[in-house]
Amino acid sequence: MSLDGATGTVRTAAVEVFGERVDQAARYVDLLATHGVERGLIGPREVERLWDRHVLNSAVIGEHIPEGARVVDVGSGAGLPGVPLAIARPDLAIVLLEPMARRVDWLAEVAEKLELPITIVRGRAEERSVREQLDGADVVTARAVAPLARLAGWCLPLVRAEGRLVALKGASAAEEIERDRDAVRKAGGAEPVLAECGKAVLEVPSTVVLIRRLSPKPTRPRGRRR
Numbered sequence: 001m002s003l004d005g006a007t008g009t010v011r012t013a014a015v016e017v018f019g020e021r022v023d024q025a026a027r028y029v030d031l032l033a034t035h036g037v038e039r040g041l042i043g044p045r046e047v048e049r050l051w052d053r054h055v056l057n058s059a060v061i062g063e064h065i066p067e068g069a070r071v072v073d074v075g076s077g078a079g080l081p082g083v084p085l086a087i088a089r090p091d092l093a094i095v096l097l098e099p100m101a102r103r104v105d106w107l108a109e110v111a112e113k114l115e116l117p118i119t120i121v122r123g124r125a126e127e128r129s130v131r132e133q134l135d136g137a138d139v140v141t142a143r144a145v146a147p148l149a150r151l152a153g154w155c156l157p158l159v160r161a162e163g164r165l166v167a168l169k170g171a172s173a174a175e176e177i178e179r180d181r182d183a184v185r186k187a188g189g190a191e192p193v194l195a196e197c198g199k200a201v202l203e204v205p206s207t208v209v210l211i212r213r214l215s216p217k218p219t220r221p222r223g224r225r226r
């Protein structure tokens with residue numbers, strides 16, 4: 001399933017998105033299609049659509065990530081979206097956060113084989129030790145980890161004030177925003193914004209929900225009221 005077997009559209013998109021690092025992306029696709037499937041990290045039926053539905057779809061969220069940002073990818077699993085993002089955007093400092101030992105081992109192997117300068121941390125986003133270690137990120141990314149309300153509660157504490165959560169979502173994104181906007185606000189987020197990315201290169205663009213972390217309100221000095 002390297003780029004040789006891909007359609008012309010996918011090949012053009014891959015070159016556009018990954019540029020001179022397209023071979024590195026192809027090596028990641030091959031790893032997912034072989035060891036990733038053997039180790040149960042990706043379903044066998046996904047192999048046919050690794051490029052468009054997983055790898056390219058993940059990498060294009062970089063459109064919403066500023067140059068040189070410090071990024072934490074929560075719940076990376078097989079490495080999505082963090083690994084394609086790291087390949088497409090070497091300017092980013094990326095941490096992959098994942099609680100399951102088996103998946104952490106896989107991520108470490110991928111990073112080594114692809115020679116990617118990413119950091120892998122084992123833990124859950126809501127754990128105190130993880131918050132202490134990783135807070136202040138410019139951007140937190142997540143795909144298929146939790147509904148928006150829970151995701152905001154887990155991820156926004158890791159984001160610096162005025163930084164953002166970029167959540168890759170499917171067709172349910174608009175409904176999730178309607179349902180969860182109050183919970184997002186309580187978790188310290190601004191109004192969630194629905195956006196598409198990869199429109200110029202993908203047949204089906206990726207849908208993301210963007211949530212800015214609000215700055216804390218200044219506290220009034222006590223005892224000064226007249």
Ligand SMILES: C[S@@+](CC[C@H](N)C(=O)[O-])C[C@H]1O[C@@H](n2cnc3c(N)ncnc32)[C@H](O)[C@@H]1O
Pocket residue numbers: 074075076077078079080081097098099100103123124125126142143144145154
């Ligand atoms: C359905 S998988 C999605 C993996 C990957 N993001 C993807 O799109 O293929 C959800 C992942 O989130 C991780 N996860 C679940 N709860 C988490 C938490 N509280 N903090 C960090 N990761 C979590 C799981 O271990 C799992 O790897």
